[in-house]
Amino acid sequence: MSIPEESAEPSDQPETLKTEEQEEIIEVEEGVLTEEMVSEGLSHLGLDLTGQHHVLCHLSLPNLSLINIHLLCKYAHLVKLELQHNNIEDISCLNHIPHLIYLDVSHNEISNFFQFQPLRYLQVADFSHNRIPDIKDLAGFCCLRKLNLDYNCLSEVSDLKDCSMLTHLSLAYNKITKISNLGNLPLIDLCLRGNQLHCTEGLEKLQNIQVLDLSRNCITSISGIQNLRLLYLIDLEKNQIMEIEDLKYVIELPMLTNLNLLDNPVQEHHNYRLTVIFLHQGLSVLDNKKVTVEEKVSSKNMFEPPMDIVAAKDHIMNMVHQMAQPQVLYQSTMPTPNTPYPMLVLTGPEGCRKGDLVRRLCREFGEHFGVGICHTTRPPYSGEKNGVDYHFVSEEEFQNLVVMGKFILTMQYGSHLFGLTRGAIEEVANHGVVCCLHMELEGIFSLKKSCFKPRYILLIPTAIEKFIIHMKSTNRYTKPQIDLAVQRVPLYSKTNEERKGFFDNVISSDNYDEAYRTLLEIVKVYIIRQQFESLSTNNKNSPNNVSDFESVEEPATTPVESESLPGTTVEASSAKAQADLSCQKTLIVSLSLKAQHGSKALQELASLRKREELAREAIVGKKPGLHSHLFKQHTQNVASAERDQDPGTHTQETSGSEVSHATSALDVPASLGGSVEPLDGTLLAQTTEMLKGQYAAVQTFDIPHAEIEQSAVPGSNFSDCGMGLDSQSILRPESDGHK
Numbered sequence: 001m002s003i004p005e006e007s008a009e010p011s012d013q014p015e016t017l018k019t020e021e022q023e024e025i026i027e028v029e030e031g032v033l034t035e036e037m038v039s040e041g042l043s044h045l046g047l048d049l050t051g052q053h054h055v056l057c058h059l060s061l062p063n064l065s066l067i068n069i070h071l072l073c074k075y076a077h078l079v080k081l082e083l084q085h086n087n088i089e090d091i092s093c094l095n096h097i098p099h100l101i102y103l104d105v106s107h108n109e110i111s112n113f114f115q116f117q118p119l120r121y122l123q124v125a126d127f128s129h130n131r132i133p134d135i136k137d138l139a140g141f142c143c144l145r146k147l148n149l150d151y152n153c154l155s156e157v158s159d160l161k162d163c164s165m166l167t168h169l170s171l172a173y174n175k176i177t178k179i180s181n182l183g184n185l186p187l188i189d190l191c192l193r194g195n196q197l198h199c200t201e202g203l204e205k206l207q208n209i210q211v212l213d214l215s216r217n218c219i220t221s222i223s224g225i226q227n228l229r230l231l232y233l234i235d236l237e238k239n240q241i242m243e244i245e246d247l248k249y250v251i252e253l254p255m256l257t258n259l260n261l262l263d264n265p266v267q268e269h270h271n272y273r274l275t276v277i278f279l280h281q282g283l284s285v286l287d288n289k290k291v292t293v294e295e296k297v298s299s300k301n302m303f304e305p306p307m308d309i310v311a312a313k314d315h316i317m318n319m320v321h322q323m324a325q326p327q328v329l330y331q332s333t334m335p336t337p338n339t340p341y342p343m344l345v346l347t348g349p350e351g352c353r354k355g356d357l358v359r360r361l362c363r364e365f366g367e368h369f370g371v372g373i374c375h376t377t378r379p380p381y382s383g384e385k386n387g388v389d390y391h392f393v394s395e396e397e398f399q400n401l402v403v404m405g406k407f408i409l410t411m412q413y414g415s416h417l418f419g420l421t422r423g424a425i426e427e428v429a430n431h432g433v434v435c436c437l438h439m440e441l442e443g444i445f446s447l448k449k450s451c452f453k454p455r456y457i458l459l460i461p462t463a464i465e466k467f468i469i470h471m472k473s474t475n476r477y478t479k480p481q482i483d484l485a486v487q488r489v490p491l492y493s494k495t496n497e498e499r500k501g502f503f504d505n506v507i508s509s510d511n512y513d514e515a516y517r518t519l520l521e522i523v524k525v526y527i528i529r530q531q532f533e534s535l536s537t538n539n540k541n542s543p544n545n546v547s548d549f550e551s552v553e554e555p556a557t558t559p560v561e562s563e564s565l566p567g568t569t570v571e572a573s574s575a576k577a578q579a580d581l582s583c584q585k586t587l588i589v590s591l592s593l594k595a596q597h598g599s600k601a602l603q604e605l606a607s608l609r610k611r612e613e614l615a616r617e618a619i620v621g622k623k624p625g626l627h628s629h630l631f632k633q634h635t636q637n638v639a640s641a642e643r644d645q646d647p648g649t650h651t652q653e654t655s656g657s658e659v660s661h662a663t664s665a666l667d668v669p670a671s672l673g674g675s676v677e678p679l680d681g682t683l684l685a686q687t688t689e690m691l692k693g694q695y696a697a698v699q700t701f702d703i704p705h706a707e708i709e710q711s712a713v714p715g716s717n718f719s720d721c722g723m724g725l726d727s728q729s730i731l732r733p734e735s736d737g738h739k
């Protein structure tokens with residue numbers, strides 16, 4: 001059976017037609033938006049344009065390979081339209097959807113930027129992953145807040161200046177080499193990740209910006225971003241920032257808390273992380289890692305250590321070097337609980353003439369005071385003499401002295417080193433006088449860590465202009481030196497304010513002569529008290545107690561207090577200038593008193609008395625200790641066992657004591673020339689009488705008695721108002737201090 005040709009023909013014809021139709025339908029279905037698709041993608045019931053009918057106003061049509069979306073012209077009521085992941089090139093249908101608020105056409109084939117009538121209500125537009133080559137004027141899009149243009153073909157950012165509502169703009173992974181014409185956009189968040197920027201030029205006017213992503217560019221300079229005062233996060237990962245110096249613009253950003261510099265050459269710098277943390281102390285996240293409190297403290301200690309830390313380090317260094325040397329006995333300055341070696345230290349900024357004051361005091365009252373001569377690497381000023389003003393040494397010599405453990409303290413001031421040796425104090429102490437020093441604040445911090453407990457007097461300029469004029473007039477100081485000195489003035493006043501009792505007295509240095517008079521006021525009271533104190537100590541320790549001495553009225557402290565403002569001190573000082581004469585008389589009295597005892601200072605006698613007493617106690621077995629082995633030869637082992645139990649006895653002084661006493665139980669200290677006999681009760685009694693006489697003389701010499709009484713330390717007695725270890729300061733700080 002065969003099929004007739006005719007019948008075969010007609011059946012063929014429709015077959016062919018059907019295939020074409022079918023193909024056409026398939027083609028349409030593949031790229032064209034249909035009603036069915038729309039109906040499936042609609043959601044969210046809302047009101048239409050008239051406000052009278054309810055309509056579905058969200059349309060979501062992702063991943064449908066759509067090319068033709070003209071059908072959307074019929075859906076004018078849409079407010080949200082999502083067309084991501086299609087193949088759309090033409091979005092002109094949007095002209096017919098005037099109330100659109102949200103538009104997502106990401107991942108399409110769009111190459112024309114916003115080629116439709118301005119959508120007045122459009123707030124959020126996502127055009128990422130398209131082929132847009134440039135940005136055009138968006139002036140009509142007056143509600144646009146967020147615009148995403150990531151992964152397009154943009155080479156320049158411009159023409160956005162009229163988007164007066166635009167706060168979020170993302171332009172990541174384009175080919176942008178230049179930012180221009182952004183004007184004063186109210187941008188808060190700007191992303192320029194993955195472009196080809198070399199600098200941050202063009203961003204400086206974005207005053208509202210808070211988050212800035214500039215990662216994965218070729219940025220070498222971030223100049224201009226210092227103007228972005230609200231910026232709190234800046235991502236600069238994978239750029240070409242080389243130097244810490246380049247970060248100076250970041251450091252000026254007051255709100256910055258989060259900085260990312262990962263994969264920049266600057267990270268290779270030594271101590272990079274701590275340096276950046278130190279430079280911007282407001283950072284809480286650096287390189288995507290939380291900044292810890294420990295890091296902040298370490299960075300501060302590394303780059304701007306508090307004076308306490310510097311002093312502690314200096315002290316440790318000097319102690320270690322001292323320990324490494326053969327131990328030396330310093331007889332004259334050996335501290336004991338009741339008779340510390342008295343010292344007077346003047347501090348203040350360079351140029352306040354504290355050195356001159358120290359020298360003048362020691363020149364005029366050399367029987368009481370001697371200058372402790374420090375070492376320095378600075379060259380002598382004209383007129384200065386080696387061994388008189390300083391021991392002028394080379395840097396190498398200075399370092400050798402450090403290693404030899406000679407220093408009690410060292411400090412660098414400007415480009416020069418300064419140091420105080422134990423020998424310098426001992427030298428003065430050997431003459432039986434008070435050691436006077438002048439030094440910068442750092443030196444004070446360091447000295448406070450030592451066994452010495454001097455009286456500290458702060459000299460502070462209150463009239464800065466005058467201070468500068470004085471410094472200039474000396475022709476000694478360079479401009480940077482003057483600047484440094486002036487800059488350090490607040491450091492002194494701040495220390496005085498914050499650390500109650502840190503300084504025993506404060507004197508204004510504005511007027512040199514007045515400052516000297518005030519200094520005399522302070523030291524005159526000191527001299528009297530010091531002598532009474534020494535005597536009192538001897539008196540207590542002596543078996544031949546001079547009982548009637550105890551009835552002597554306690555002298556007073558000076559009213560110049562460390563807490564008083566420098567200005568107040570000046571007033572006080574001028575009020576007391578009239579008492580200067582009496583002060584001088586007092587000094588004369590004490591000088592004559594001293595003359596009667598040969599050249600030995602009372603504090604020396606007291607020191608000797610103390611040691612004698614310890615020896616005496618050891619003999620009678622009342623207080624076995626260091627001295628006991630000197631007398632009980634047969635119990636040597638026991639004594640050394642005791643010593644071993646007390647690690648404190650291995651201090652420099654102790655070991656020295658052992659050496660010195662090894663020859664004779666009652667050896668006279670070398671500082672006394674080895675010829676002075678141990679004191680006996682008669683001498684003590686004589687001394688007491690002498691001082692009583694002196695005290696009476698002082699009273700007749702017009703020392704304002706009321707002044708003395710007013711400032712007396714309540715509850716204290718003579719033995720605890722000395723100027724040293726375990727004693728209250730003579731001029732008691734008003735509140736609890738740090739001494």
Ligand SMILES: Nc1ncnc2c1ncn2[C@@H]1O[C@H](COP(=O)(O)OP(=O)(O)OP(=O)(O)O)[C@@H](O)[C@H]1O
Binds near residue numbers: 354410411
């Ligand atoms: N051992 C030391 N430790 C700490 N500071 C010191 C030491 N020796 C000196 N100084 C201080 O170093 C600073 C510089 O010393 P320099 O002798 O150049 O000062 P100056 O110009 O004489 O200052 P001033 O007029 O205040 O005495 C001064 O403030 C001085 O007091």
